[in-house]
Structure formats: C-alpha cells, structure tokens
Amino acid sequence: MAYMSMSLHAVNHRLTNVPVKHLPHFASSIATSISNCGELLSTPQSQKAGKADSDNAVQVHKLMTRLGSLLQDRTYEGRWTAIVLVKALVEAGQWEILRGCEPFVRGLISILAKSDPVSTKKMCIITLARIFHLTYQYPTLVREITTPALPGFITAALNLISVKPSSEPIRRLKPNTPFVEVVLQAFGELIARHPTIFRPFTSQIHSILQTIIGSTSPTFPEPVLDIAQKLFISLHNCAPKNTGGEEWKSACRMTITSVHAASSYVLRAILEQWESVDPSLRQMSQPQNYSQEVGNGPDALGLSSWQGLNAGVNRLVVLLRMLSGFVGTATASTVTIPVGAILDLTARLNMVTVPSGDSDIQANPQIGRAEREHLLTELPRIHVACIKLLLHLVNALETSAISVAQTILEQALWIFRAEKFNREVRTAVYDLVSVLLTQIGPSMTKQSVSSLTGIIRTSCHDLLPPTGNQAAAVDKPDPKSKNKSNQTTVNADSFLNPGLKQVRQTSSSSSFPCLKRAASELLVAALAHAPTEFISPALRAEIDRTIILTSDKNAMLSSVLNPFPAMQGRGVGTSILPFLARSYPAETEVECLIRPRMPVLMNAPATNGFAPIDEDEDDEVETATAPQPAPAASGFLKNTPTPSLHHDMMDVEVTPRPTLQSKRSYTEDVEAPASAPAPAPAAPTFPSPGSQSKKARFEPETAPQPALDAASPATFTGTAAISVPSSSIAGPTPVATSKPTISSAKQPSALQSTSTTEAAEDDSDDEMPSLNIDPDTDDEEDDE
C-alpha cells in the first residue's frame, strides 16, 4: 500500500507539473503506474479510515479531478493523455472509480465531436466502450452512467462515420472514414448488453451496414466486412420483447433467399441440375435477359444491385460468410436454425463443379463461352465459402449434426473430387472432414471410409515435402532412355547444386501453414476416429510414412493408439511406436504410453486407525508420493492417495483424511505383491516382509535384464516388446499367443525401469515408524 500511495503521489506530481504539451511522452509510464495501483484505487472509500488512507483518498480525488480537466484541455496532447489515463484508471479502479466516471464519459463524448487526430478519437471510442462494458455488471452504475450517456455516444459515433439526411431514419456512410471498423466493433461489443438503448438506432445502423455489406465495386477490407456482418446479425438483439428469435430467423431466411437470387444470376451460364426440396423455391427462377451483362437488382436483404460476374461472385461469398456468421454468433434467445434450408442451398451451389474427368456440366447455350469460363474459374471461391458455412454449422450443432453429417460429407466429396487442385478448397475440405470424423467416425461403414481415401491420400501429399526435385534426380542416371524433346523440359536447377535443393525444401515446407495444419489434423482425426480395420493397408502405410517423415507427434500417437488390426495370415501388426519413442522421448504422452502407471493408487479415508505422523514427515511424503504410482500394479482399491477433491477444494466437515497415510498404504502395497505372486528371484530372500520388501524390488533390476536383451535382437520383437498396451489390445493375433514368453520375461524389467528411482526414495524413508495397521484392512490385503 505504501508503495502504491507513493506512486500515486508521483503520478499526481507529474500530471500537474509537466507541461501539458509534453504529457503524451509520459502517458505510457503514468498509465503503468496507475494500473499498478489497482488495489488502492479499488478500495472502497468507507474503509479508508486512518490518516494515511484519507490521504490516499485525497490523492485519488486529485487524480480524478486532474484527468477531468485534462479531458477538457484545449490542446490535443492534453486530451490524448487524458484518454489514455482514464482507460488505465477505470481498468484498475473497477467499481470505486467507475461510479465517479460520469464526467469522464461526458468529456470523452464531447471529444468525438472535436477535430482531434484519428488516433485520439479511436482511443476515445475504445475507452467509452470499455467503460460501458465495465459498468454492465453493476445495475446502479448502468442506471447512473450508461443509460443516460450511451445514446449520446451512439449518435456521436454514428456521426463520425456517416451523415444523416434530416427527417429520414437512415444514414449515409461517409466515404473513406477511418473510424468504420472501430465504431462497429464498439457497437458489436455493446449491442447485446444494452439492446433497449440501441433499439431507436437500429434502422440507422442497419442502413449503414447494408451499404457496407452490399458494396461491390469498392469492397471494404475483410475485417470491416466481418464486423459489419457480425453486427448485422446482432441487430436481432434489439428486437422488441421476445421477438428476437423471430427477427433472427427472418434475417437468416432473407439471407438464404438472397443467396438463391444471386446464384440464379451468377450461375446462369450453366444449366443447373439442382431441384430444391422446398416447394416454394422451385418456382422461384424467373426468366432472365441473357443479352445483358449479368447483374441483379436490390435483393431480399435490401442490398444494392450489382453488375458483372465478379461482383456477383463477391456478393455470393459475402452472403455465404454472413450465413456462417448466423450459425456462429451468439443469439439473444432461442432461435430456429434452418438446417434443411441451408443444406438445400449448399447442395445447389456445390452441385455445380468445375468439370473433371467423370463429371461434366451442361452449358447454357444462350451464354457466351467467355462468361462460362469466367464462372468456372470463380467456382472454387464460392465452394470454399460453402464449405466454411457447413463447417460452422457442424461446429454449432456438434453432436446433433449426426443426422445431417452424411449429407454434408457427400457434398464435401463432390467438391473435393472436382476441385482438389485448389489449395483453399483442400484446406476447407480437410477441416470439414476432420470435424465430421470426430462426430460420426466410429460408426462409419467400410464404404464411407473408403470414400475418404482420396482426401486422406491428398492430405499426405500436402504434408510431405515436394517430391518433384527428387523425381528429376532419379531421372538423371539414365538420360539416354529419355527422348530428346523431354529432356529439354527437365528442370535444369535439379542438376545443379544438390545442397540448394534442401534449402528449397525446408522453405517450401514452411509455406501454406493453414493447409499443413488442416492436413495434419485430418490425419489425426482419421486415425483416431475412423475404424482402423476399414482403412486399406496401402493407405495406412502411406499415412504412417507421412507422419513419420513429418514427425507429427499427435498423428503418431493416434497411429500407435489405433494400430492396424492384425489379419489372418498377414503376420504381425506393426506399430510405429519406435519412431515415436525416438522422436519424442521426453514427452509425457509417450512416457505414459510406453511405461504405463495404470492403475494409479487410490485414496483411502482416514479412519482406519493409522498412527498420526508429524508435520514435516507429511511434507516429505507428499513429495515422495507423486512419482510413485508405478509399482501399484496390485489392485487399485487400496488405501492410497489421490488428490481428494473433497478434501482439498470443498469445505467439508467429513472425517479428516490426512494424506499422510499414503506412505503407509504404499508400503502395504509393496508388501502384498511381494508375499503373493512376486518376482521369483526376490521372494525367498527376505525373512521379514516389512522393510525387506523394498530391497526385494530393488534386486530384480539386474536379474531379468538379460531376458529383455535376449529378446530384443529379433527384429520385430523390439517393437512388439515395447508396445505393451497397444499391441496387447490389438486382439488375438498370432503373435499374441506366442508372445507370453517374451512379455513375461520383460515384465519385471519393465517394472524395474520405473522402480529404480522409487527404490532410492524408499530407502530414504526407511526410518518410518513401524506400521500400525487397522485389523480389517489388513485382512483384506492379506487375502489378496
């Protein structure tokens, strides 16, 4: 506190003594000081009783007053500094400051009307939005500050980006204003929280958004479009009571209708095969004037008309993105997502594909070839937007998407078959298919899985470094066999410095990170969720090869955890576990895969009569127990420690459960296996099971080691022996029956490797007091 009041003093000193002209240079450091004083600033006034506290209150008051006057300062610098510091102050001070920030809000709003620099106004808008945002959780502050000030802010902000013709409820956007994005962002942040205050402005905001979304020739930059669409969707929050859902639904429907209308014109160069499932849409198509340039008048959403194919495609993509926004943006209340209509729409757009080998399109004879070819080159853009829409839909519905998942998958396959040459199409399809796989993967049929073969194979190609150079290098040894004409086309660079090639490969592997990420996620999803027995061996080999070459940890883990099932007469099911172990020896996942600690020790309630142990031993035990789960291979229903939820986090008055029992239980566990099945060489050696059991575990370390060594030279056993959990799960393989010898030989050693460290720890604990075991638990242990 002392430090804070000191720094507050310093802040005030600087604010009053440094000339206003030069304050901006100190703004950053002063703001940092203010945010460090958060605790002091947010202390309620009533608690400031002492003398020092009253001094603090005076300092806070001084700061507030100074900032208030700075906001009214006649220099740009003063106002700029004031904005920065006000933001820092409200962030740090929370309620205590917010309740007194009404003059700040007025000052900030008045700045918006002045001729300040762009950045001042931008920061001003952000600060205001933040103040309104922070007050939201305090109803009294909303009543005192937000409700009176917000309409003024909305008007001022709207005036920044648009002009309002008198007596009309619409606004016209100012051209080239730098504030569009920040104003829309601020509205988007506030509209869902204060819908009633925004309600009188909806039509004005709506008209602005229509201009932004509908503009075709000078399109707005992507972020502006995004936030405009989001705000457009959020406008339904402002609908009068309980009609928000209806409003959302009609906006969504209108968007779908607009897309249909636009696509009727955009796709006019080809005869569509699509027939809507919605009877009302079937009669929709109107005769068009084919002699004119393609274009469309104002549509259902009230967006302006467009001319030319390029503008039309832009419009389609924008509308499809908006539709994705509808299913991806939070809503005010329950809404009805028109899943059927959306799928109908995407079916229409996805049915028209670039002609490939087996599929062809029917050209409209009334349209010239130029327009058709233009359309075909633009198709992938439309399809990427479609697939992203479907992805948003699946993400929104999650598990409920399973009823439509198969339909969506088929549409994705249409696109992929025809347009896999396009990188964006591939990325989008990978994303969609991996999401679908997580939903419906486990119950896929062989046919469905094999239909994915092409996609998976292409994703492997995308992941692997390009092979073009290597192919050329392979060609090099026998140039004689090549005819002359071919030789001239060979990439001459490939004959040159081979070192160059490597450089180029690494650089190309860093390109298209989105595509790589999507492809790698697809492989993970395919391995983890699709039934492995339906993936053909050749494809599986290709996947494994790819993920080894790219060192993709997640995919390798998935591959190891979902081994290819061993087939009759096919020999051993191989696992890529050794590659995983080599690539990521230190990773936790690899560790728990190769050296499992299952089953972990379990907790026991405290009432079984163990002698209490003093505090410092308790600490020691806690550190010691953490790495111990390994030897717990003996039944897990033992009195053992796991972090008890109830004990640690809940304030319960149940029976006390000191974790210090753990040490006991651990030695008990050690004892039990030692007395019963126990590793053969160890059992006879110890006379008293109490402390000797630890030594007994220590000894076999050297004994069974040769067994493993003897087993490992055989080529496959190296992998099979390591892949304990996975290969054993793989089912009754021919190996599995022959393996017990190997596994039994290796069992102690596997245990051993984990128990070496613990053995050392055990020794350090040797001086523990002797056990005072509760009779009935003791009996249970012995009986096992």
Add this chain to the structure above:
Amino acid sequence: MLSECFIASTLASSKAPASASLRDVGVCVHEFQPTLNLRSTFKKSSTAANCLAVSPSHVFAAQSEKAIVHVYSREKGNQEATVPFPERIRSIAVAGGKNGDVLVLGTEGGRLILWETCTGRQVATTASHLRPVTALVVDPNSNFILSGSSDASVHVWSLVDLLSFTKPPSGRDRQPPNSPIRTFSNHRAAITSIAVGHSAGRYNIAVSAAQDNTAIAWDYHTGRVLRTFLLPSSAISLALDPADRAFYVGYEDGSIQSIDFYKNQSIQHPLHDPSLQSTPSQPPAEDRWTPPSTDCGAAHALTLSYDGMTLLSGHQNGKVLSWAVGRKKYASTAADYTHPVTNLFMLPPNGIPHPSLDLKRVAHTIIKPRYDHTLSESSQAAGTVPADYTFSTHLLPSISNSDTAKTDEFTAAFSHAYFPESMLEEGLAELAAFDQSGSNGASVSSIGRGISDEELAAKDSQISQLEEQLAMLKKKSSINETARQSTTEEVTQLRSDLANLHDYVNELHEKQAQAQREKVLRQARKEERETRRREAWFAAEKKGKKGDAVLRKMDAEDTVMTSDTDDQSSDDQ
C-alpha cells in the same frame, strides 16, 4: 462455489413421506458436497429403474406403467411438457454428447424410439428385441446405443445410421434399415443393467449384468467377450469407475460389490489378456459390502462421485446410501425419500472451469415429437434433408472462439490495462504530425519549453539542414542541366562547322581540278602557238623573208590575245 449434486428419482409407493417437502415429489436434486441438502424437486413423477435421463437443460422421466414421458426444465424448475408415446417406455437414455439433444427410449414392444429434442424429429427402429427394452446406454461418442432386454440379448445400434437422413452407402444392406448392427447374446437371462466405459476410443468396454448371476465385460465395437464374472446373486444395478478400473454391482438384498479389473499384477491390460478372456472369474466374497441394516431393500441404482471415491446407492426403502470405495464399506446415509429410489445420477460438479466442456448452446425448451409426415421416415425422397428441418437452440457466446483467434487491434486494446504500445506510438506520431502542422499556423504556446525543446530544436535544425541539402542538390542538378544543354549545343555547332568545312573542302577540290584542266589547255595552246610560230618562221624562211619580223608581228598579235589569260594563270600560281 464448488458443489456436487445428484439427482434421484423414486417410484411412487403407498408410504407417506416423512417430511412435507417431499410430498408428491418424484425427482429430487440433492446437494451432495459440501453439505447434504435438498436443492430442488420435481413433482408428480413415478419412475421405474433405468427410466430417468438427465441432460444439461432438462430431466426426462418415463412414467412407470404409462406411455408418457415427463419433461422437466432444470432452468425453470418446473414440468415443461408431458409427451405421450405409442407404447409404454421401459428405459430411456440421453444421447448427443454434452448437450444431450437426443432422447433414446426403449419400449415395451422391444423397439427403440429416438427423439431429437431440438428439432422434434422422431425415428423408430425395428422391434428387434423380443421382450421389453429394460436397459439403455449411449457410448461417450454418441455413436452407439446399447440396449438390453429381458430376452437376454444386448443389441448395439449405430446412432448415426438411425438418425442420418442420407443412409451411408450400402454397408449393411442385408439387414432392414434401422436395425441393430451387432447383437451380444452371451447372457442367459434377462438383462438388468448395462454400463459403458468412459473412453472415446475404439477400445471402450461395456459391462452388462443379467439375472443369470453374471456380469460380462465386453467390447461393443466387436462383440468380443473380455471377461465373465460369476456373481453370488443376481445384480440389478451397475456403476463403472471413472477410469474404468473397476465396476460396482448392487444386489437385491441391498448389498454392494466392487469388482476390480486389476486383481493380478499383469502388465498387460487384464481385460485384454486373451488367456483370461475365456475363463469366468469369481470375485471374492469379501469384496461384497454389506448394508447397514437388512431392511434397506434392493439397490436399484448406483452412481459414483466425480472423484470416484464415493459410491451412492438408491434403495427400495427410499434411502440413498453413501459408501466409501477405498474402505469398501458403508459410510453414511445421504438421503431418505421414503419411496423406492430407482434412479440416481451424479451431476458433474459446478465450479470447475472446463473450457472444452462448456456448452456452446443451450436448449431452453424442447420441441415435442412431431408426427407429421414431412419429418417422418420415407415420405421424402431418399437422402434429402427436408426444407423445414430446423434446429431450435440458443447459441451462447463462447469465450474462446477458435475462429477469431487472431486478435484484432480493437479487442487487444479493449482488454488491455490501458492501451497497447503500438497504439500509443501511433497516437504519438500522429500528435507530432498534428503539432507540426498546427504550430506553423498559430498557437505556439510559449509556456512550455522544457525537455523536448531541444528535441524540437534538433528536429528543426535537422529539417533546415535537409532543406539546405535539398536546395544544394537542386542547384547542382540545374547546373548539370545547363551544362548538359550547352555541351549539346556545342556539339551541334561543331557538327554544323564540320559540315561546312566539308563543303569548303569539296569546293576547293573542284577549283583545283578546274585549274588543272585550264593549265593543260593553256599548255596545249602554247604548244600550238609555238608550232604555229615555228611553222610561220619556217615558212617565212622558205619564202626568203625575214623570219624574225614575222615572229615579232605574231608576238604582237599574241599579247593582245593572251593578255587576259596571263592574268588568269598568274592568279592560279
């Protein structure tokens, strides 16, 4: 506040409840941790075992001996709907992952009915069970349904196949549509309870108990038996450890038994050890936990706390007993509802933030199943999604939207303690620029000339320096320009001079040639005169005249004649 609750439902009985707060109550939400107390109740329900299902937003209770499901809203705490079905419902379960949007109902007639509570779509399966469906579970992936019946068989259904509009390409074409994909028939008597493991992978297990005094752990992806357990009597309820290490069975006499998969010290997963799969094992009688009193009646329902260390059992006498798993014995009585407790569900604890489990949407109300033909099966063209298939839900704002991971300037500034450094710098730069343009005009406040004065001065001097340089460069360039111009002029001048000289030389050459010619002519003339004079002298001599006189006369004639030519020749020389 961290808290853990359970939901219990009871079967109505003739006994009157002890406390007034429990009158008419059929479903109770009971706080278990930190303190035991009744949170809320739903009235007028009477459910048999396996007839209660809980989703995050709703509680579904199939009424015993009736073809009705009561739907209670957990948010509002009231009964939202009463949904009639064509058959009596004997078991229900919720599918659809964390949202629980699909309700699966097992009917008296042996078929399943699937109801999408957010769309109102309803799908019925074939009546593949010969007897009522008494146990239903859905696997963690929401991909498979396991249904047990009193006909001793367990069917595995693909939820995706049942719900999908587009049937996947003819994979299971030999069977009629909407039939089970696998049947597990290792039990010899009516199935009483099924539990499914918690894994999302393909090696998940299912445990089923039947009246033939067995419990079988098996792999529902293949139908393979993993282990058979011979129980001392017929188990009527099952619960699986959260990590699938053990399961617990409840018996008719109210006792509980824990069955640990990890008995022997095998490094291999004991369930997947082929040598053990064929031999049934008999769990030791010591693992059977006896109830505190003999009158508590059958343990109809079991559930485990979040940490897996406390087992709750619902009994015939209306008590909910709590058992300590570690100590393997009865711990306390958690609640007493008078009526037989038939279903128990431990709810996930609230208060543990878990982003991946946070709901992205919530269904405030359910859509009742619709029987109109547009949504029922086979009235539509195969494989198309009807246009009026709509999904009612409330999309919630998600904290970490993967799509907007790229934080833009606004959100960065919005959540920053004051403003990000980049923004401040931009502002400073702009202010400086503003200052420059503004100070030239008027208000140069002479009050503050402090530290940045030097800076300003330095800047000014720099600018003036730069301007000087600029001027110099301009001058240089102009000089260069003029120099270049002059040189070009010179060159052109010289060129023209050269041409003139050429002309002159040509002229001289011509003149010389002419002079040569004339010289030759003169020579010739001279010679001619010489010869003429000589001839004249000779002629005169011949004639006898004085040759010299003739010559003189001729000379006089010549001088007159050649006077101008001599002038010419003298010029030439």
